[in-house]
Amino acid sequence: MDRNIDIEKCTLCGLCRMVCPAGLFRPGEAAMQFTEGAARLCIRCGHCIAACPEDAIQIQGLEASQFPPMTGETAGYDQLQNLLLSRRSVRQFEDRPVEKEMIEKILNAVATAPSGSNMGPGQVCVLSGRDKIDPMISSMIEFYRRVYRGMEGMLSRFMYRRMMGKRQFAALKSFKPIADRMFEYYDRTGKDPVTWEAPLLLIFHAPRNAITCREDAIIACTYAMLAAHAQGLGTTMCGVIPPFVQQDRDTRRRLRIPNKNIVVLSLIAGHPKVKFSRGIRRQVEVQWG
């Protein structure tokens, strides 16, 4: 059976009906019932299971272990604000790995991330240790050198623009001064200007058929960033890595990223060498409606 309401347990309180975003419950005589077509229309958000005080609802594919009880302890606004305020991008790391338990806690946080139509937070490749990350760096630098060389010729510039679309082409063009500095630093020092010698790299990718695949992966990455920061790790989101991984067949194969997936964002993390003494409050332009 795809889904079930235990008539012994259901008290007809109607909470499931209230929270279901798809309106898939109706009251029956002895217990709540699923409406016609519930299996087809359900997005498996699990709100009904999470709300039911009697544990009366089962839906195939949603295990009871996925619904831990609320402990009542949550971060208040001040704690959250302090966490957010103390986060800055970190690009200097101690030369030691990130402990497995810390990585697991990051992934546990990702597992709580919301996603459009509840398609899931996408997928994440975990590269822990420089031996896993280093092999990509020179290919990545070469990739960007090739791209910028290609953008110099008239014909190839035209082709690139068509291939990437106007927006991405313009973004890449504006990134050129930073890329030049990156090449210069790499050539001069032989050091990694892409992942900043971080001991941990997380790459977020998602099936392109998910209507909000990009947004889902960005949210997942944000959750990971905050979970890492909450554990005292330093992090930086890296947008420079996904375009390389996306087009590099060997890397995709090595990381087992399915062809149907789009590589969206990445996060570097490690034990920080620096501690910031001040946070930052940015100007937010607000229009009260």
Ligand SMILES: Cc1cc2nc3c(=O)[nH]c(=O)nc-3n(C[C@H](O)[C@H](O)[C@H](O)COP(=O)(O)O)c2cc1C
């Ligand atoms: C989507 C996104 C992509 C980014 N990509 C990179 C990157 O490729 N390399 C890098 O060093 N920093 C990257 N950053 C970090 C930004 O430069 C940084 O967040 C910004 O300067 C603000 O500083 P803060 O994070 O310390 O507040 C990225 C940030 C975001 C949000």
